[in-house]
Amino acid sequence: MGMGWKLTKGVFTASHATSKALNNSMQQGMVRRQANRGWRAAASGLIGPFDPPPPPQAQGYLDYGGLATYNDLNTEDWSFPLGRYVEPRKRWEAKERDQLGISESVANKHTVVYAPTQAGKTTSVIAPWIYYGMRAGYLVIALDLKGNNDLRDKVEQYATSHEPLPGAGFGSFDYTNPSESVSWNWIADLKDESSIEAAVEALVGRERDNDPNQAFHLRDMRWMQGLLELLGGSGTTWTVRMVLELLEDHPRFQHLVTRQKGSRAATRLADLAFVPSDEYYTKIQFLTTYLEVLNIDGFVATTRRAELSLDDLADDPGLFVVTAPIGDGRLSEAVSSLFLGQFLQRQYKKFNRDDRPVLLVLDEAPRLKDRIDLKKLMSVSASSGMSVLLAMQEVTDFEEKERDVILSNCGTHILMPGGGQKTTEYFGGRLGTRIATRQTHTSGFGHHQGSNFQAGLQTADVPVLGRAELASPPCGPYGAFVQSYSLSRKPILVDLARDDLT
Ligand SMILES: Nc1ncnc2c1ncn2[C@@H]1O[C@H](COP(=O)(O)OP(=O)(O)OP(=O)(O)O)[C@@H](O)[C@H]1O
Numbered sequence: 001m002g003m004g005w006k007l008t009k010g011v012f013t014a015s016h017a018t019s020k021a022l023n024n025s026m027q028q029g030m031v032r033r034q035a036n037r038g039w040r041a042a043a044s045g046l047i048g049p050f051d052p053p054p055p056p057q058a059q060g061y062l063d064y065g066g067l068a069t070y071n072d073l074n075t076e077d078w079s080f081p082l083g084r085y086v087e088p089r090k091r092w093e094a095k096e097r098d099q100l101g102i103s104e105s106v107a108n109k110h111t112v113v114y115a116p117t118q119a120g121k122t123t124s125v126i127a128p129w130i131y132y133g134m135r136a137g138y139l140v141i142a143l144d145l146k147g148n149n150d151l152r153d154k155v156e157q158y159a160t161s162h163e164p165l166p167g168a169g170f171g172s173f174d175y176t177n178p179s180e181s182v183s184w185n186w187i188a189d190l191k192d193e194s195s196i197e198a199a200v201e202a203l204v205g206r207e208r209d210n211d212p213n214q215a216f217h218l219r220d221m222r223w224m225q226g227l228l229e230l231l232g233g234s235g236t237t238w239t240v241r242m243v244l245e246l247l248e249d250h251p252r253f254q255h256l257v258t259r260q261k262g263s264r265a266a267t268r269l270a271d272l273a274f275v276p277s278d279e280y281y282t283k284i285q286f287l288t289t290y291l292e293v294l295n296i297d298g299f300v301a302t303t304r305r306a307e308l309s310l311d312d313l314a315d316d317p318g319l320f321v322v323t324a325p326i327g328d329g330r331l332s333e334a335v336s337s338l339f340l341g342q343f344l345q346r347q348y349k350k351f352n353r354d355d356r357p358v359l360l361v362l363d364e365a366p367r368l369k370d371r372i373d374l375k376k377l378m379s380v381s382a383s384s385g386m387s388v389l390l391a392m393q394e395v396t397d398f399e400e401k402e403r404d405v406i407l408s409n410c411g412t413h414i415l416m417p418g419g420g421q422k423t424t425e426y427f428g429g430r431l432g433t434r435i436a437t438r439q440t441h442t443s444g445f446g447h448h449q450g451s452n453f454q455a456g457l458q459t460a461d462v463p464v465l466g467r468a469e470l471a472s473p474p475c476g477p478y479g480a481f482v483q484s485y486s487l488s489r490k491p492i493l494v495d496l497a498r499d500d501l502t
């Protein structure tokens with residue numbers, strides 16, 4: 001703090017009118033008691049919204065005066081939980097009865113969790129949200145970035161201490177465990193031009209402004225699009241491995257293109273297929289690198305049969321998990337983007353239709369930014385009946401232009417402890433500023449009792465919550481700050497600690 005403190009024009013200003021009034025010893029006593037309370041709060045290290053202003057000598061305390069008090073909350077029946085309300089005074093503890101949360105319609109304005117790795121976001125937020133989504137009849141689509149059933153286990157663990165889920169099914173697309181996975185031949189499932197375009201974006205990457213290799217990138221996209229169209233018109237069920245074998249055989253490839261002569265696919269592939277062979281084998285590498293990533297046994301095994309069509313996904317499971325361990329790098333990115341791109345492209349067509357609601361859970365969302373149009377996702381999905389729960393580590397994981405569109409499309413923001421400077425700054429910036437008061441210098445306060453005691457207040461425009469305050473919520477390891485306008489104009493301190501785990 002210490003920024004721009006200025007005198008108020010209120011009752012307690014140090015104007016001579018007030019000083020005169022304070023000559024009355026009773027009033028002086030009252031003011032002194034008030035000052036003492038402010039001093040004690042500051043000395044405890046934490047100032048909350050219930051505390052009187054601290055004295056000017058007070059230093060080194062954290063000022064949580066901008067937090068919501070219980071009276072600031074519009075508590076409603078909730079569908080998705082946000083932890084227990086922490087009353088910002090005395091013991092700074094959550095009470096069992098004050099479980100907070102948001103309704104389905106507020107969740108439909110999307111939610112973002114800012115949390116460094118291992119902050120507990122899966123256990124504290126993601127798993128409980130999936131559980132409640134399933135209970136409310138949502139189709140929940142989620143990425144498991146750890147593998148070994150991390151996500152499913154954490155949802156089940158949560159369910160064991162809550163009401164059991166009535167018959168909600170579970171499905172997975174998991175190249176790390178083909179025997180448990182549904183088989184999804186994504187190539188056969190490319191049913192129209194927009195699904196092919198989404199697959200191209202997921203494999204080759206999205207078009208970027210200022211890309212120095214833009215011309216090559218566009219060419220690669222055109223070839224990939226042509227290739228996928230060619231395969232779709234071939235009457236065969238292809239795996240990536242089979243496609244790579246095809247591309248490594250120039251005459252065979254040429255033959256297939258010739259068979260579809262005059263088609264859009266053939267036109268797009270003409271400058272690749274009908275060149276001398278040495279040129280062909282040089283050029284084809286540009287295309288095969290995108291596919292090689294997916295050429296691993298597990299992925300080939302889980303894509304061999306056309307068992308699942310994403311059009312039917314909403315008919316069955318409560319939870320569908322796509323496993324793509326983050327340690328697999330580009331493979332993980334390609335698989336999650338391929339699936340999501342296809343799913344989203346179908347979901348967007350449900351514009352304003354009365355379908356089953358969807359909860360999409362995207363852990364580490366910035367990872368997908370080059371392959372999925374997240375700006376579109378955030379701005380279009382609400383009207384298609386889809387609510388998004390994003391999790392990310394730092395706001396800097398997005399480029400600034402994109403970040404603002406993505407995050408300003410979130411109605412609820414959850415900040416878990418340990419965020420970096422830019423992230424806390426961003427969250428703090430969203431909260432804005434407030435007028436804070438503190439006591440003016442009261443010379444001799446506490447020593448010269450009864451002498452010329454002068455008390456007054458100064459005000460200043462300060463952040464609703466400062467950076468130091470935001471870095472560590474003052475209520476145990478699973479404390480968090482929530483900003484959700486439906487609950488309060490002010491930020492809310494919550495405790496996400498799970499009773500069943502502690
Ligand atoms: N709300 C909670 N109450 C009690 N314990 C918790 C809570 N949240 C997390 N934990 C503990 O912390 C561990 C790590 O949590 P979790 O795996 O959910 O973190 P994460 O942020 O999802 O990690 P990662 O970034 O690796 O995905 C859990 O195994 C659990 O024991």
Ligand SMILES: [Mg+2]
Pocket residue numbers: 121122123363
């Ligand atoms: Mg996790």
